[in-house]
Amino acid sequence: MSAIDEIKERLDIVDVVSDYVTLQKSGHNFKALCPFHTEKTPSFFVFPERGTWHCFGSCGTGGDIFSFMMKQESIDFGAALRILAERAGVTLVAKQKERAIDKEVERLYSINEAAAQYYHHLLLNARAAETARRHLSERGISKETIDSFELGFSPDSWDAVCQHLEGRGYKGDELVNAGLVIAKEGGGFRDMFRNRLMIPIRNDGGKVVGFGARALDGTTPKYLNSSQTAIFDKSGLLYGIDRAKGAIREHGLAIIVEGYMDVLAAHQYGMTNVVAPMGTSLTQKQVGIIKRLTRNLALALDADAAGDQATLRGLELARQVFSERIAAMPDWLGATSKLQGNLKVILLPRGKDPDEVIRECPEEWLRLIDEASPLMDYFFKAVTSTLDLSHEDGKSAAVAQLLPRISEIADSVERELYLRRLSQLVGVDEKTLAGKAARLKPTARERAKKAVSLPTTQASSHPLEEYCLALLLQHPGLRERGMALPTDYFEGTENRELFLAWQNTTDADGFERIRQGLDVSLQEHLDALMSRVIPPASEREMETALDDCTRRLGEQHLRRLKALEELLLSEAESEGDKNVIKEQVETLLQKALEPTTQLKDLFEKARRERKGARQ
Numbered sequence: 236m237s238a239i240d241e242i243k244e245r246l247d248i249v250d251v252v253s254d255y256v257t258l259q260k261s262g263h264n265f266k267a268l269c270p271f272h273t274e275k276t277p278s279f280f281v282f283p284e285r286g287t288w289h290c291f292g293s294c295g296t297g298g299d300i301f302s303f304m305m306k307q308e309s310i311d312f313g314a315a316l317r318i319l320a321e322r323a324g325v326t327l328v329a330k331q332k333e334r335a336i337d338k339e340v341e342r343l344y345s346i347n348e349a350a351a352q353y354y355h356h357l358l359l360n361a362r363a364a365e366t367a368r369r370h371l372s373e374r375g376i377s378k379e380t381i382d383s384f385e386l387g388f389s390p391d392s393w394d395a396v397c398q399h400l401e402g403r404g405y406k407g408d409e410l411v412n413a414g415l416v417i418a419k420e421g422g423g424f425r426d427m428f429r430n431r432l433m434i435p436i437r438n439d440g441g442k443v444v445g446f447g448a449r450a451l452d453g454t455t456p457k458y459l460n461s462s463q464t465a466i467f468d469k470s471g472l473l474y475g476i477d478r479a480k481g482a483i484r485e486h487g488l489a490i491i492v493e494g495y496m497d498v499l500a501a502h503q504y505g506m507t508n509v510v511a512p513m514g515t516s517l518t519q520k521q522v523g524i525i526k527r528l529t530r531n532l533a534l535a536l537d538a539d540a541a542g543d544q545a546t547l548r549g550l551e552l553a554r555q556v557f558s559e560r561i562a563a564m565p566d567w568l569g570a571t572s573k574l575q576g577n578l579k580v581i582l583l584p585r586g587k588d589p590d591e592v593i594r595e596c597p598e599e600w601l602r603l604i605d606e607a608s609p610l611m612d613y614f615f616k617a618v619t620s621t622l623d624l625s626h627e628d629g630k631s632a633a634v635a636q637l638l639p640r641i642s643e644i645a646d647s648v649e650r651e652l653y654l655r656r657l658s659q660l661v662g663v664d665e666k667t668l669a670g671k672a673a674r675l676k677p678t679a680r681e682r683a684k685k686a687v688s689l690p691t692t693q694a695s696s697h698p699l700e701e702y703c704l705a706l707l708l709q710h711p712g713l714r715e716r717g718m719a720l721p722t723d724y725f726e727g728t729e730n731r732e733l734f735l736a737w738q739n740t741t742d743a744d745g746f747e748r749i750r751q752g753l754d755v756s757l758q759e760h761l762d763a764l765m766s767r768v769i770p771p772a773s774e775r776e777m778e779t780a781l782d783d784c785t786r787r788l789g790e791q792h793l794r795r796l797k798a799l800e801e802l803l804l805s806e807a808e809s810e811g812d813k814n815v816i817k818e819q820v821e822t823l824l825q826k827a828l829e830p831t832t833q834l835k836d837l838f839e840k841a842r843r844e845r846k847g848a849r850q
């Protein structure tokens with residue numbers, strides 16, 4: 236739970252407001268003369284159950300405890316947060332600790348960057364780096380690529396990098412934390428990487444977080460990575476992602492290759508949508524990174540490894556993560572089947588790495604990408620090549636391995652196609668197979684259902700507001716549409732503040748600017764929204780998602796106003812001064828509704844259309 240939510244939960248809005256305003260009970264709620272404008276009849280209401288307040292007088296505004304404190308004390312969100320946190324007994328110390336961690340992380344980045352520069356300098360200039368330079372030239376890596384990827388060389392020395400970085404003011408212990416040196420048992424330090432080609436690994440923000448290091452003298456292991464540090468987590472990094480992300484978005488396709496050299500070659504030849512996992516098979520986190528950029532993923536597989544069980548398991552994992560998370564798109568965006576991830580396999584010629592194929596003939600590489608086979612075709616090939624289909628055992632094994640995968644295909648036409656193919660393959664009637672598949676189906680459906688409910692199960696008092704903000708923040712293309720959203724739609728002050736900050740930045744790289752202008756607690760909220768996984772979809776689908784989201788927010792807002800209207804009317808009944816209040820209700824509600832009237836028409840139109848489409 237965030238500090239913001241915890242404060243909201245612990246504090247009673249009635250207590251807080253009572254410090255400034257004399258409240259009278261009114262049914263379940265409280266009313267008072269508005270503290271923000273001068274009036275004779277009370278039009279300021281506090282709703283303890285919702286934790287909100289609203290003024291029906293000339294202010295016409297409302298919100299939660301945070302916005303009340305901000306208005307009452309004329310302070311910003313951060314100041315209101317600190318006052319209320321103290322009152323609620325919620326310590327914001329954790330946030331300070333976080334800031335200290337941020338500092339440590341910054342230090343690690345700068346150590347790694349300094350090391351990368353040092354290694355790069357050596358590769359270009361040191362006589363000892365001759366083998367490394369020759370190795371690169373034999374692999375066809377150009378000077379430009381060496382420079383732009385900042386490739387380097389670690390000398391065959393026990394303390395070269397340690398000495399160099401200590402000379403730059405970094406302490407031995409810090410270098411240990413950065414994974415560049417190792418503490419010796421009897422005291423002192425020694426370099427981790429010696430006589431290796433150094434490949435700086437950058438995170439998606441372009442910061443050096445560690446190194447991949449290739450042996451130049453036959454030492455094992457051939458590749459050595461930085462050990463795990465606070466900023467280097469192999470399972471969550473993709474080599475080349477900092478340069479590839481734009482191209483992946485643009486082409487709508489991410490290509491996964493196996494090694495660093497493959498990435499370098501591809502980028503050198505202008506095929507920049509290529510990344511590599513860090514020497515392991517693809518992890519869930521890595522697939523997650525890609526899925527924020529595209530829903531089309533192609534894995535380049537060496538023909539030698541293509542049939543083996545480890546490869547199949549890796550592909551199965553990628554398939555599951557890819558389709559599951561895609562199904563996590565909130566259901567109001569439309570059928571999840573439309574968003575099914577598209578996973579293909581690029582089969583390389585036997586014994587060849589992508590980097591060789593690309594260097595020898597870039598056109599051949601492009602052809603292989605074009606001819607990439609859908610994952611299901613690949614499964615068919617892989618399964619059938621290892622089984623003897625002339626025997627019953629082989630046939631039932633093929634059904635056991637393929638049918639569950641087929642039954643999970645969301646597209647019905649495609650599903651039938653593969654059922655037919657399986658039926659021909661094993662000589663079992665298509666209907667029998669379909670029946671079997673249908674019995675398997677509930678599990679798949681259940682899984683999808685669970686995934687769909689993911690975004691709403693996160694503890695949040697305003698899930699829809701947050702989803703809407705995440706859409707706007709992560710998709711600059713939605714700016715124009717998003718600008719039209721009324722601020723009132725955001726009831727949570729933290730969300731309203733972020734929305735306002737977003738509205739007030741217009742430049743393309745506005746995100747950092749939004750962030751810098753915010754209180755630390757809101758930065759935390761912003762980061763959470765930025766890192767929320769919104770599965771990729773086309774521009775058009777994103778627009779539809781935002782429109783639906785806007786409609787729903789509008790409906791929520793209308794419902795809130797409607798509840799207020801009822802409240803005021805019952806108030807009018809119980810008071811003698813019926814006419815005055817009734818009049819007040821009408822004019823004020825009219826005012827409050829104005830910006831939403833148009834939207835209301837829109838909702839009704841959309842609803843009619845949806846109804847029409849269903850019939």
Ligand SMILES: [Zn+2]
Nearest residue numbers: 269290292294
């Ligand atoms: Zn007022």
